[in-house]
Amino acid sequence: MKRARLAASLTALALLAGCARVPQPVHFFASGYPARLSDWHIVEARSGELAPNAGVVPYDLAAPLFSDYAHKFRTVWMPAGTTAQYDPEGPFAFPVGTVLSKTFFYPLSAIASRDAKSVARTWDVARDFAPGAAHGALQLSNVRLIETRLLVRREHGWEAIPYVWDANQKDAHLARTGDAIPLDLVDTSGQREAFPYVVPNANQCAGCHVTNVQAKQVEPLGPRARHLNHDYAYTTGTENQLVHWAKAGLLTGLPSAGVPSDPAWNDASAPVGARARAWLDINCSHCHNPTGPANTTALDLRSANTDARLWGVCKPPVAAGRGTGDRLLDIVPGKPDESILMYRITSNEAGVMMPEMGRNTTDREGVELIRAWIASLPGNCAGLQPRNPQHRETAP
């Protein structure tokens, strides 16, 4: 209440002064690469907050892609009068003009000095958001903004446009060729892990966002039904995200039942299998799906896939190279330490680690989730094939 009144009086003040800070509407650029993130008026750093513009709706995912412990603030915006079409499995069909934004940021460490490198290693989002705004805006005094990636639906298809935040945290500048930023992850005991935070270039964005190698079209990955089908704490109150989108006219065709839903990956009350597969889906299935760049490997790690062999159970590797870690099968039920998949998600060495890019550190909690899941899988890989096929004394 107090906050609303303050905002109102600030707006009034700005109007009186004829000030240029009067919020401008979202600007969709049909082509080109504007130099500043603020040119779009999607999210802006102002008055100590990073806040979405009017009509720009924040959202989150049941399981996010791991990005070196970065937290992410996502938004969606569509031109007035347009709407996305629901799809149960694939990405929604978004209208031309849609702008998705994803701001990568870190909570500042509560115990480390506020220097240029130190950020917190935590999944706790409690201090991320501005007081009184629920999950509607970030509290800039508590976080360090790193980059904001826009995914823009233009006439010819989606384009990825990366922006890197300036040191003063007031705006972000275009960084199409990517960047590398030295950071230290500081955990609650003060232990540090130095790593290069890598901002991908625009072609590398396609490395994940092209989920069909034949079509070669960039697609959004997160905003799918199973990842969105849960509550979000909007400034106006908590509501299921899909329902909220439908009410706001952002989504049509939402069925009243049968909408897939993945549990939050770190919700200990949900079954470990569903959580593990939600984690694998968001981290792996953009490549490891039947039409994806990694369909060479015959792994299908989509949540929707129920064929255990295609998860890698008792499956020999195909092109793992050194990534096998001297293990023989992708997943050995009950034996995470004999499973190549564990080795690759634990490593942070280029050429071994999975995913191949997007991280330089290990998702310790995600790895533990997959470990628990593999440990829980029944069965074994022995005796599936007669060891020596019949041999007859004969010439070829």
Added chain:
Amino acid sequence: MRQWLMAGFGMLVAACGQNGNNVQQGLSDDDKAFQERLQEQFLDAKPGDVIEIPAGVHALDRVLTLRADGVTVRGAGSDKSILSFKNQISGPEGMLVYANDFTVEKLAIEDSKGDGLKINDGTNITIRDVRVEWTRGPSLENGAYAIYPVKCKNVLVEDSSAIGSRDAGIYVGQSQDIIVRRNRAEKNVAGIEIENSSRADVYENTTTGNTGGILIFNMPDLTMHGSHSRVFKNKIVANNLGNFAAKGTAVASVPAGSGVIVMSNPNVEVFDNDIADNRTANVIISSYFITNFADKTPSAGYDPYPKSIYIHDNRFSGGGDSPDGLDWKALKVSMFGLNGHFPDVLWDGFVDTKALVDGQYPAAQRICVKDSNVEVLDVDGPHKFANPKVLKDEVRCELPALPAVELPAKA
């Protein structure tokens, strides 16, 4: 005391963390500027563009990714225009291409974290006078594949070299209509490997100093199964490098000293090659069952047995005198004596009994060795080498020559 310990631990962590990804130790300002410009050229490339790589050693720390069709990347020569990825932070490939009508020529890619040059899902791919090398020599730290077109159509790899891959130097996978000629592969686990690919002509190459010289493989669980490869006019000499591949990979089961290996791949013709001094065997013909995966289930639709294999008119010398592995050594000594050697061709002895007609494969599916002076050792793999025997007349047959691969002319 405890604080000292903690400090020491911290230093250790700092010293060995991040796999050398030390941002502070990165590129010179000149290299950074070069990389920015080059990255922009790769991002903004349009059909018809030629991206020039000037002579010199250019240090890069991020993969070069191309997604535009019809682009040529051209240097001043594979000994002059060198892209060095020693300080690589992101990748893991050196150059990663998702495009059609792509040509890369006259340049070198060195020391990438992962594969050197990977080309995915492209039609009309030309790789010419490209050197991909790991300069530290053979090491498990090296990338898996040096030159790596996969799921491509119309692939030409010529006058190029691949050195130090911990898997295959020139690896063409899941592709169709392929010419690999006049290349040099050394110090790789596999020099040249054609895997799950159809219609490949591999000729006038030199493979030496690898674990295995030229491999024609079919593996299960892939998007396609290959057939119809011709291996001819190559020099396949002294591929005796100790196998340094990671366990679990297909090539980890390649014995050091293998000249040509045909595994589970049908319709292969090996002829007119100089094959010498490969100390396990100059030619090995094997099923999938001889690999590490002997007791794992191959996927449906996959034929693990090699069929329609035709070996003829090669010039063999030396080789087979010091096979890799205790089983093989013991077999060699017991059959041929301390100073003897295996015949030029080894066959693992696994037979697809379902395909037999009167105890023999139908004529078109046989394993044929034409030349009367070339013997084949059936090692009796199914019975752990219990009843090995030398085959002579049993393998004297001929198969129709396979047609030459023809690639569409460049526009």
